[in-house]
Amino acid sequence: MKSFFPVVTVVAAVLLIWIIAVVPMNMHLTADQAQRDGLVVSPDTPIARQDFSGLGLAVRNSHLIPLTYVNIRPRLPSPHQIAIELYDTVIDKKITSKRSLVYHGWVTLAPTLLGFAIGTLLGIMLAVGIVFSRVMDRSVMPWAIVSQTIPILALAPMIIVVMGAAGIQGILPKAVIAAYLSFFPVVVGMVKGLRSPEGMQLDLLRTYHSSNSQGFWKLRLPASTPYLFASLKIGISASLIGTIVAELPTGAKAGFGARMLVGDQYGQPILSWAALFAAAITAAALVGIIGMIERGTLRQMGMKPA
Amino acid sequence: MIYIVLGFAFWAAGWVLNVRLANGPSGDVRSVRIAIPLIFGLTILVIWEFFVLGFEINPVFLPRPSDIMIRMSQELPRLWADFVQTIIKGALTGYIIGGLAAFGVAILADRSEFLTRGVLPVGSFMAALPIVGIAPIFVKWFGSDWESKAAVVAVMVFFPILVNAVAGLRDTTAMQRDLMRTYGAGYWPTLFKLRLPAAMPFIFNGLKIATTLALIGAIVAEFFGSPTVGMGFRISTSFGQLALDMVWAEIVVAALAGSACYGLVTLLERWMTFWHPSNR
Numbered sequence: 001m002k003s004f005f006p007v008v009t010v011v012a013a014v015l016l017i018w019i020i021a022v023v024p025m026n027m028h029l030t031a032d033q034a035q036r037d038g039l040v041v042s043p044d045t046p047i048a049r050q051d052f053s054g055l056g057l058a059v060r061n062s063h064l065i066p067l068t069y070v071n072i073r074p075r076l077p078s079p080h081q082i083a084i085e086l087y088d089t090v091i092d093k094k095i096t097s098k099r100s101l102v103y104h105g106w107v108t109l110a111p112t113l114l115g116f117a118i119g120t121l122l123g124i125m126l127a128v129g130i131v132f133s134r135v136m137d138r139s140v141m142p143w144a145i146v147s148q149t150i151p152i153l154a155l156a157p158m159i160i161v162v163m164g165a166a167g168i169q170g171i172l173p174k175a176v177i178a179a180y181l182s183f184f185p186v187v188v189g190m191v192k193g194l195r196s197p198e199g200m201q202l203d204l205l206r207t208y209h210s211s212n213s214q215g216f217w218k219l220r221l222p223a224s225t226p227y228l229f230a231s232l233k234i235g236i237s238a239s240l241i242g243t244i245v246a247e248l249p250t251g252a253k254a255g256f257g258a259r260m261l262v263g264d265q266y267g268q269p270i271l272s273w274a275a276l277f278a279a280a281i282t283a284a285a286l287v288g289i290i291g292m293i294e295r296g297t298l299r300q301m302g303m304k305p306a
Numbered sequence: 307m308i309y310i311v312l313g314f315a316f317w318a319a320g321w322v323l324n325v326r327l328a329n330g331p332s333g334d335v336r337s338v339r340i341a342i343p344l345i346f347g348l349t350i351l352v353i354w355e356f357f358v359l360g361f362e363i364n365p366v367f368l369p370r371p372s373d374i375m376i377r378m379s380q381e382l383p384r385l386w387a388d389f390v391q392t393i394i395k396g397a398l399t400g401y402i403i404g405g406l407a408a409f410g411v412a413i414l415a416d417r418s419e420f421l422t423r424g425v426l427p428v429g430s431f432m433a434a435l436p437i438v439g440i441a442p443i444f445v446k447w448f449g450s451d452w453e454s455k456a457a458v459v460a461v462m463v464f465f466p467i468l469v470n471a472v473a474g475l476r477d478t479t480a481m482q483r484d485l486m487r488t489y490g491a492g493y494w495p496t497l498f499k500l501r502l503p504a505a506m507p508f509i510f511n512g513l514k515i516a517t518t519l520a521l522i523g524a525i526v527a528e529f530f531g532s533p534t535v536g537m538g539f540r541i542s543t544s545f546g547q548l549a550l551d552m553v554w555a556e557i558v559v560a561a562l563a564g565s566a567c568y569g570l571v572t573l574l575e576r577w578m579t580f581w582h583p584s585n586r
Contacts, residue, residue, distance in 0.1 A: 006424030014428075075447065135321075135328040138339065139346035149518055149568035150561040153438075154525035154538065158545055158553060162367060237434040244436050245526055257439070264442040264530075272443060280435045287434050 015079060024054030025076035026068040031057060033071070034064050077270045085274040098254075101278045107255040108243050109282065111171045115178025116239040120232065122179070123186030130187070131194040131220070132212075144187050153181065153238075156246040174243045181242040182235030189231025193224025226305050229294035236286045244279055256282070309360030313353045320349030369551040377551040378558065384540070385559055392537040393563050395452035397524035400459025401516065408464045408512075412471035413497070425472055433465040441527040450531035459523040463516035467509070474508025475501050507582050510575040517567040521560060 031049055035041045042060050043049055049057060058065055069078045086101070093100035126144075130137045156177045163173040197219050205215050247257025256279040263271030298305060324342050332338050351371045357363070358370045365373065378385065415421040441458050448454035478501050486496045528538025537556050544552035 003423040003427055006420050006422075007427050008424075010421070010424035010428045135325050135342075138328045138342040139324050140343075142343035143347065146565055150564045151518055151521035151525055153522045154560065155541070155557060157529065158541060161545065162550075166367060233434075237436075241436040241438060245438055248439075248442075248526070248529065256436075260439050261442060261530075264446065269443070276436075276439045276443075279439055283435050284431060 018076075018079060022074070022076050022078045023058050023065055023068050026071050026074045027054040027057045027061075027064070029073070029075060030064055030068045030071055031061060034061075034067060039064070073267050074269060077273050081270050082273045082277055085270045086277060089274060090278070101259070101274065104254055104256055104259050104275070105278060105282055108240070108247065108257065108279070111174035112178050112236075112239045112243045112286075114171060115175035115180075115243070116182045116236055118175065119179035119182035119239065120186050120235060123183045123231075123235075124190055124228075126183075127187050127190030127194060128216075130191050132216075137191075141191065144184055147184050148188070153242055153245055156242055157248065160246050174246050177242045177246050178239035181238040185231045185234040185238065186228070189227045189234075190224055193227025194220045196227065197223045222301060225301060226294075226298060226303055229290065229298070230305065232290050233287050233294075236290055237283050240279070240283050240286060307360065309356040313356030313360060316352045316356065317349050320345050320352075366548050366550060369554055373551045374554040374558065378555045381552065381555060385555060387535050388537045388540050388556065389559060389563065391452060391533070391535045392455070392524050392528065393521070396455030396527070396536070397459050397520040399452070400456035400523065401463055401520040403456060404460035404463035404520075405467050405513065405516065407460065408467035409471055409509075412468055412475060415472055416475045416501075422472055422476065426469060429465050429469040429472065433469055437462050437465075438523060438526050441523070442530045445527060445531040451533055452536075454531075455524045455527040455536075458527040459520045462519045462523040466515045466519065467512040470508045470512030470515075471505060474505025477508060478504050503579075503581075506579045507575075507584075510571065510579065513571050514568060514575075517571055518564055521564050521567070525560065 028046075028049060031041050032046055035044065035046075041049075041064070043052070052060070058068075068074070069080070071077075074081070089099060089101040093102075095102040095106075097103065126136075126140070130141055130144075159177055160173045163169075163176065194216075201219060201223075202215070205219055210218070243255070244257040244260075247255040248261055256275050259275035260272045260279075263269060263273070263275065294305065324345055327338050327342055327345075330338075354368075355370050355372060358365075358368055369377075411425070415425040438458070440461060444457045444461075445454045448457050482500060482504075483496065486500050491499070525538040525541070528536045529542055532539040537560060541553050541556050544550075544556070
């Protein structure tokens with residue numbers, strides 16, 4: 001709660017900058033439209049207006065400033081336009097409608113969650129293998145680390161198309177990308193977590209004459225929980241970003257990514273922005289949910305976040 | 307059929323060799339530790355080559371590594387031009403702009419405890435968002451040449467660097483700051499001699515995360531409009547021509563560039579934070 005007011009202040013400052021920026025960004029478009037509607041605009045030709053910056057034009061035509069906030073096709077929509085569009089497409093539309101963002105959100109969310117589950121499961125399994133096998137540690141682990149530095153995400157659209165050509169369609173290709181992107185953070189985090197018990201703790205178990213598997217279930221696995229949650233949070237946002245990027249340039253018909261592109265191509269910027277914000281809210285919600293589960297689980301286990 | 311058997315044989319041989327090396331007496335020698343992942347990578351490549359041959363997979367779906375190598379050697383000038391357009395002009399410019407901006411904001415925010423507490427949560431929240439989604443909007447705003455890519459990259463790298471820089475600048479203890487005060491050091495000497503050096507490990511952490519993001523941003527932004535050069539442009543057009551070997555060639559370049567950039571930042575980190583426990 002201590003940081004409530006600072007956060008509100010920073011967000012308010014960002015919003016204020018945005019609202020001010022709307023005027024110069026949209027001034028030329030608004031001036032053109034206003035002239036067509038018969039309003040007085042100085043300078044009175046679009047070509048002459050090109051010589052002015054958005055700000056200069058706003059100063060000369062201060063009566064047009066309110067109009068920059070209600071442009072139908074703004075370069076930069078004002079926050080309230082996005083809020084209205086979001087309200088319209090999330091709450092007012094039926095969720096079965098093709099124009100409902102909830103529908104598009106589910107199209108994106110389903111492969112994200114499926115992929116995230118697969119990626120996490122495989123990641124944990126590989127991490128267990130790495131911790132117990134020296135060979136796997138030495139041969140696979142360096143590649144797991146190097147793979148983090150490779151811009152795989154940029155290839156997501158291609159993977160979709162290849163799999164589509166091979167006859168795999170629907171939810172699966174996107175889930176594969178989501179799985180891949182959440183896989184490596186989980187591997188790296190879990191290896192760290194499973195290795196986190198100290199020598200003293202391992203020695204104690206040895207004095208109890210516990211077997212390797214008892215050591216795993218009773219010490220290593222519980223000890224890795226904070227690390228697991230830390231990587232789950234990275235993994236879920238990577239998964240969502242991967243699914244959205246996979247939708248962007250592949251001609252997908254539904255989903256947040258498709259929505260962003262459709263708005264862009266058909267001259268409805270408010271649509272793109274609303275999809276962008278809906279995606280951001282979804283990402284925040286997913287990370288938030290994992291954060292809540294993390295706090296609950298760790299409190300029950302009496303541990304602190306990694 | 308013979309290729310499939312050969313593939314399995316090679317895999318078994320590589321595995322046995324690695325088991326011997328890793329569990330053998332020289333398992334901790336530096337050269338062996340480097341050799342083991344290399345052998346693993348090589349076996350993957352050989353299996354890939356043999357399986358594509360053996361199962362007669364259409365090269366339109368999956369080209370052989372040897373095809374990709376041949377294609378790379380033939381297309382070097384074009385790959386280089388794409389590299390310059392995307393990595394040097396787009397990603398690097400954006401990385402520098404975004405990094406400097408983040409650094410400036412971090413130092414400004416750091417002057418007040420109130421701002422720091424506001425910037426940290428907002429920044430780490432923004433860092434988890436799908437910022438790449440702004441790529442189509444930015445391509446519209448800044449045109450299709452590298453300027454729009456640099457803008458996308460700048461926004462993408464801004465938040466991770468900002469969060470790490472702000473967190474790093476807070477990382478000095480009261481004792482250390484008190485010592486500076488007893489020396490009569492003002493704000494600027496304290497910043498340059500104590501707090502910035504102390505923040506370096508954090509800042510480099512942010513810079514490392516940002517290298518991968520920069521490449522992703524620059525390549526993805528090219529999918530939405532670019533001149534007829536650039537890695538993203540080449541990937542999407544070669545794809546349209548079903549020239550998968552060219553797509554893979556660009557992927558190899560992207561992977562090498564990504565690892566090289568990361569390695570460079572890591573080297574710089576070693577050199578600048580030689581005093582840090584993790585480097586001693």
